[in-house]
Each structure stands twice: as structure tokens, then as C-alpha cells.
Amino acid sequence: MAESILFNIAEEIVKKLGPLATQEIALWWGVKDQLSKLKSTVARIKGVLHDAEEQVQKPAAQLEDWLGKLQEAVYDAEDLLDDFSTEVQRKRLMSRNKISREVRTFFSGSNQLVYGCQMGHKVKELRKRLDEIVSESEKFQFEVRCEEKASLTMIREATTSSEPEIFFGREEEKKKAMSFLLNPNDEIESVSAFGPGQESNYMDEKIKKEIVERCQGVPLVIKAIARLMSMKDRAQWLSFIKQELPHRVKDDNIIDTLKLSYNPLPSYMKHCFAYCSLFPKGHKIDVKSLIRLWIALGFVSSSNLGECLEISGLRCFEDLLWRSFFHEVKRDDLGNIESCKMHDFMHDLATHVAGFQSIKVERGGNSISELTRHVSFDTILDLSQQIPIPLPCAKSLRTLVLFQGGKHDEGAWVSICRDFRRLRVLVLSDFGMKEVATLIEKIKHLKYLDLSNNEMEALSNSITSLVNLQVLKLNSCSNLEELPRDISKLISLRHLDVGCTLDEDLCENLEYMPRGIGKLTSLQTLSYFVVAKKKSPKSEMIGGLDELRMLNELRGRLEIRVKGYEGGSCISEFEVAKLIDKECLQSLTVRWDRELDSDSDIDLYDKMLQSLQPNSSLQELIVKGYGGMRFPSWVSDLSNLVRIRLESCRRLKHIPPLDAIPSLEELSIGGLDDLEYIDSEGVGGKGVPMFFPSLKRLYIYYCDRLKGWSRDEMNDDSDESTIEEGLIMLSFPRLSSLTIRSCPNLTSMPLFPTLDEDLHLSRTSSMPLQQTMKMTSPVSSSSSFTRPLSKLKGLFMWFIDDMESLPEVGLQNLSSLQRLGIYACPGLKSMPLPDQVMHSLQQLEVGRCRELKSLSESESQGMIPYLPSLQRLIIHDCSEEVSGRARGWGKESEEWPNIKHIRDILIDWKYIQKEGSYVKG
Incomplete structure (x- = not known):
């Protein structure tokens, strides 16, 4: 190594x-x-x-x-x-x-x-x-x-989601070979290694068994070998099977087998992989942080002229991922890789190849030598006593990471700054640290500093002497009020991460942004920007929103929090921010503190938000606490938006049409007190090929005055055919999940027949559900008709006052339903569950429905029909016909044949059957 x-x-x-x-x-x-x-x-x-x-x-x-x-x-x-x-x-x-x-x-x-x-x-x-x-x-x-x-330098060009192409001549045989390699337990026919007319050489069952045996049947190892072989040509593949694999894999050693995938890696990629030995086994690795660590240590360089290092690092990660060095990848809502893990065998390989270079110290663990360059501690340390690294070793270290935090005092800072002068990476998160020593300027090579989850109220200005610093992480420093006043001296800074509301790791008490931060033109991450009043004792130190003007490399998430503004004079600062020039920005959050809200500033709010028009490449827009009445029209032009969230905008009455945004997958509207119609202009669905063509998730909550989607929706006096025609025009073609909560006046909605996840209705009308259940025509003239809600998995209704029953024909369509919950629906009288349809229902809870008489279609079925997949049944606080009758259930009751298979039966908070055992006394 x-x-x-x-x-x-x-x-x-x-x-x-x-x-x-x-x-x-x-x-x-x-x-x-x-x-x-x-x-x-x-x-x-x-x-x-x-x-x-x-x-x-x-x-x-x-x-x-x-x-x-x-x-x-x-x-x-x-x-x-x-x-x-x-x-x-x-x-x-x-x-x-x-x-x-x-x-x-x-x-x-x-x-x-x-x-x-x-x-x-x-x-x-x-x-x-x-x-x-x-x-x-x-x-x-x-x-x-x-x-x-x-x-050694062959790098795949395919994306991580694509399967590697296999080396055989005919496409069908390629598929069979990959199926064999990635699914070793599947029986497949022999696969010819040559094209038609050539001499045939067959991968027979004997070779198959030999490979699987040498890989000890471990899927990870077999998959890694498959990835390796996918980059070889036909001759190399045959040679590998006959010669290299048998000789390189000895004594059934999985590590030696995995090294077959490691050995061909380019040098920089080997370095990146070996460094991961510092993480504990099973650790959830933050991928963005990992890539930034690689960059800080010089492992990654740009492969293409002008390509930023972070992109090169991501390519490296994706290539290692494709080769199975990482697994269990998690992505955020925008599709970005967020975290991953390493299989234990891969972690063993990383530890093996890293040798003495990278050491992870556990309790009573590994010794550190003078040749060690990277150290992590997977144990709680008391740094007020002594840093457990010999001085000769400390002088050579480039990485010091403490995963579990511990105790800390000024003496620890003195020791680190005095003895660890060659550090490039220092992670001291969760140490209860109240200040950063001025001596930190002595670690002049430092490029990555993580002080997250500590208790500092301010950072020492001496930190600005670290001219090589690329990454400064301050997530979850809840006491932090100020950043260094001379922050503009951090000329190499690329990532200033002070958390954000979405990740729940915000530096909530940060009062302002320091003047001069706009000079850091290499900044790619600025997760949080505070707009504060400049008329204060610290006015000379406060930077306005105009600091963002030249920061056009910003990417990822940016949250702008308005804690104060200077009347109309702030508009020029908002305009100069030039968010429209930030082409790489993915997510923008703009929020105003509630205490700023004033009826006299309504027009000012309109101008502020209008000035913050983002680039059309933006994928996520979140606006909170906005005090204006109209939302800017530019939102309709953000053609790449995937998510929109409008929250606590209590005066907002007018939202521009959103139905034509082609990529919009999630829409969340909540706390809009004055909103009566989501499409207040009444133009939704008109002149567009498809109404909300990509929308999958819709959340509407705490909109007390909301009446319907559009002013043009049909009213209750219209004849049935007209209503049906109008509603068909406004149907969500791809909606998977819908939540409507605390919207008591919402009686009309576009139909939602395609739901295949959950439907949550609480303190609202049942009419949109009733209308959807009664659908008898396709959503559009070009689509084939699918029974409405036939793919729905979960249905939950709470505090629905206007629901007496649900259409029997609608209930007959719920063939995929797995979870059904009904609570506090005072008018509900009939809920005829069809026994011939609900074969998938696993959980049923009914509570506080005091007018409900039965859960079956007919008395001959008993109070509840036979539901073959039901595993959990809860009934409480219902009418005597339901709760009273259920309390009498037992082995001798008429209903027992219908319910005895249910694992848990809980009636009025007392078990009749628990975990499959009859417990009624």
C-alpha cells in the first residue's frame, strides 16, 4: 500500500x-x-x-x-x-x-x-x-x-445505476453471464464464450461451482468478481477463470479474493479506499464529508481541465461503489448520494491494505508507529488528561479524528496545536468545547476542521490565519453567535457548513454573517446565511445579503434566514445577491422570523421575495414566514423544481400556477391562513399537456380557509355529468401519497385515483375521497382505466365529521390495502369491509366511532368479515354494537372463526389475543 x-x-x-x-x-x-x-x-x-x-x-x-x-x-x-x-x-x-x-x-x-x-x-x-x-x-x-x-487506469463510463457490460459476443449471453455472476444460486444454461461460427468454450456447471466455492458463496465477493470481470475482454476473462483466480485465491481467504478487485485500482483510488479503514465497522459514512476529506489530504485531483475537485471525488466514490467497495447507499430527496456503509469484509480489506499508514484505535486497541499518518479513535476520550499518542508519532500525523467525543479543556488545545503541526484533518466534534484556542494558527497546514456539536459562542479570530483551510464544519453548535470577523482571510475555504433547518443541525443562535464573507469566491457550501439589522453596535461587522453577489460557485443547499431588515433600503441588497446567477444551487430556503411580521410591510415582503429569483436549475424551494399576499410569478418558470414547500405564509392568497412544472414531484402547503384556492387564477390544467405530470406526494395542512383547488371547480348544484367531466380534467395522473390535515372547509379537490402509498385525512371533508371512489372513467382519453385507489396501501381518517359511510363500490376497489385506520369520525355509521377483496389488509384500527354499527357487508358475515392477512385488530371506544359485541369475542363466539388467525386482537385496550396466543381470561 x-x-x-x-x-x-x-x-x-x-x-x-x-x-x-x-x-x-x-x-x-x-x-x-x-x-x-x-x-x-x-x-x-x-x-x-x-x-x-x-x-x-x-x-x-x-x-x-x-x-x-x-x-x-x-x-x-x-x-x-x-x-x-x-x-x-x-x-x-x-x-x-x-x-x-x-x-x-x-x-x-x-x-x-x-x-x-x-x-x-x-x-x-x-x-x-x-x-x-x-x-x-x-x-x-x-x-x-x-x-x-x-x-490500472481503466475507469468505467457507466453510471452507478447501470449494470456492467460483460465481455461476451452475443447480447443474450452477456445477460446470462451477468445473471450467473450476480445470482450464483440461480441455475443457468451453459454460456458460449465466442460468437457464432467460432470455436465454442463453455462455462459449465463445474466452473460455476468452482467460482462460487472459491468465493465461499459470499454474495459480496461474487459481485466484486463480477464487476472486475466486466472490465476484461474475452481473452482476459478466460485467462482469469482458468489461471489467475485459482492461483490468487488461496486457503479460502476472502480478503485475498477481494484483493483481486482492489489490485487493478489506480493509485489514488487505492489511497481513497484504504483511508476508509479509519471509520468504525458499520459506521454510516457521510459521503460529502468523505469526499472533502479525500480532497483535503490530496488524494483526489481534477481529471479534466476545469473540473472541480468535488466532482472528481464523486466520480472516484461512484467508481468504488460500482465495484462494491461500498454498499447500503442512501440518497436525499433530490437524488444526491447522502451516506453509505462498508461491508465488514471490505472494511477488513481496507484495514489490511492501509497497514500502519491508517490506524483506528479502539478500547485497548492498536498501537501507533512513527510511520502512521492517519489516526481515528473509536472510543470516548478524556482530553483533559492526555492525548494518547506518543510525541514522535504526533509530529507526523496528518489526520486526527475522534468519533465519540469526550471531555476537553484548554490543555488539550495546547497539546494539539504544539505537537500536531502537520495535521491536514482535525475532527473534534461533541467535546463540550466552549472556545477555540488562539494557538490553532500553529497548525498551518490544516485543511479540514470539524468542530460540530460543541458549545462555543464565538470562534477565535486566530482561525483566520489558516490560509489553507478548505472545510470548516460547525453543525449543531447551538450556542454559536458569531463567526470570525476576518473570515475573508480564509482564502482557500470551499465549504462553510453551519447546518440547516432541513438537516436539523442548524446553528440557530447565529446572529449575523461577517462582512467580507463575499470575498471567499471559492465557496461551494454556505449552508446558512443570516440577514440582520445593520443598525446595531456591531454594524461595522455585519455583512448584508449583497455578500452573495460574487459567490457563484455555491451549490447544494442555501438557507437564507431574515432576522432583521432596514425597511425599504434592504431591497437593493436582496437584488444584488443575484441568486439567479447561482447555477449549481440545488436547494433554496428563505424564511422570515415570525416576530418581524407586520401588516405595514406587505408590499416590502413582495419585493424582497421577488428579488430573490433563483436560477432555473433549482430543484427545491422552501419559503417560510413570508408576509406577502402574492407569490412571485417566477416560480412557474423553475422548470427543474422537484420539491416546493410553502409554510406559515399567513397572508398569502395568490399562488401562480404550478401544474405545468414538468419535474415537480412533491408539493407541501401548510399554515397559509388566508388561502382559499391553491390555483387562485383558475387556470390550472388549461393549456398544458398534463396536469402535474410528475407529482407523487402532496401535503396540505392547517389552511383553515381553503375551499378547493381552483375557483373554476364545479359546485354541488352542477349536474352529475358536468361534475364528472370537470373533475376528470383535474386528476393527478401519478400521485402516490396524499395528506390533508386541518383544512375543515376543503370540499373539492382534483381526483387522486393513482395513489399507491398512503392517504391521510384529518379534520377535513370526506368529499374528495368520495368523489375519487366514484370515478368510472379514465383520467385522460389516452389512458386505460384502472379502478380508483386499487393500489392504495394505507388509508387513515381522523376527525372526519361529514362522513356517514364510504361507497361500497369504492371499498370494493381497495384490493391492495394493507393498513386501515379510522378514528373519531362521529357520523360514521357504515363501513362494509368486503371479504372477497381485502386479501392484503394486515392492520385495522377503529376508535371513537360511536355511531358505527358494523364492519361487515351483511349480518351473515358477523360483525367483521374474514380478512385472511389481518395481523393486528384494534377496536376501542365505539358503539355498543361494535365495542360491546367485540368485548364478548372468545373461542365460543360466532365471530371466532373469522378472527382466530389474527396475531393481536385488542378490544377497549384489553387483549383477547396477543402474539398469536389466546389470553382472554
């Missing part, structure tokens, strides 16, 4: 030395020639490392010793180069800020001479060490290779 890591580091050193050696500052310090020579030496070393990687597979003490010395020297070279780069960054920063006195002092003749001499001496000494190592390498007779072999 060390040789792969060294190749990656050496490659980065060569890349950095090129531009550095040609910069004027190198000439000022008199080290230009030395840097050029160092580049040449490192390039020579890089050329032999791949051959060294192959030779190190054979036991050789001399070779291992040589690699150990080389590792130390290469790491020292990178540290020296980063020292130099840091000083260059400082010069640029001082020059940009025009701090003339500091610039003159630092770059005075005497300082230049001293620093140049020191740098020159260090470079010369390092070159001498490396030259000796290069000379020593001659005895190993390494083959010089400038690049990795093509077979």
Missing part, C-alpha cells in the same frame, strides 16, 4: 512544483533552481514506484526498508512544499488586503534573505536524501514507468 500512496503523493508534488518553481517569489527567495531540481528528482522516483509496487508483493526486507526511507522523505518533501505554498498564500492575502506595513515587514530584505536561506537549505538537504534513495534503488533494477498501465 505504501508504494501506491507514495506514487500519489509524488504525482501531486510534481504538479505543485511546476508552477511554484516558476513564480517570481521563488526567485526572490533564491530557491528557484533548487525547486526545479527537486521536481526532477521526485519525477524520477515517481517513475519507478509502480514497478516497486509489483515487486513488494514478494517478501524482501531490503525493499521494505528502502520503501520506509522513501516514504519518510516523500512526506517530508510534501510538508516542505506545503510550507512554501503557505507563505505564498500569506503574501497574496496581505497584498490583496493592502496591509502595507505587514507586507513590508514580512517581505523586507532581511526577512527574504533569512527565509530564502532557510528554505534553500531545507530543499538542498531533502534533495540529498532523495538522491541517495534513488541511487539505492538501482540495485532493485526497477522498470521506469511514467504512467500507470492502461489496465
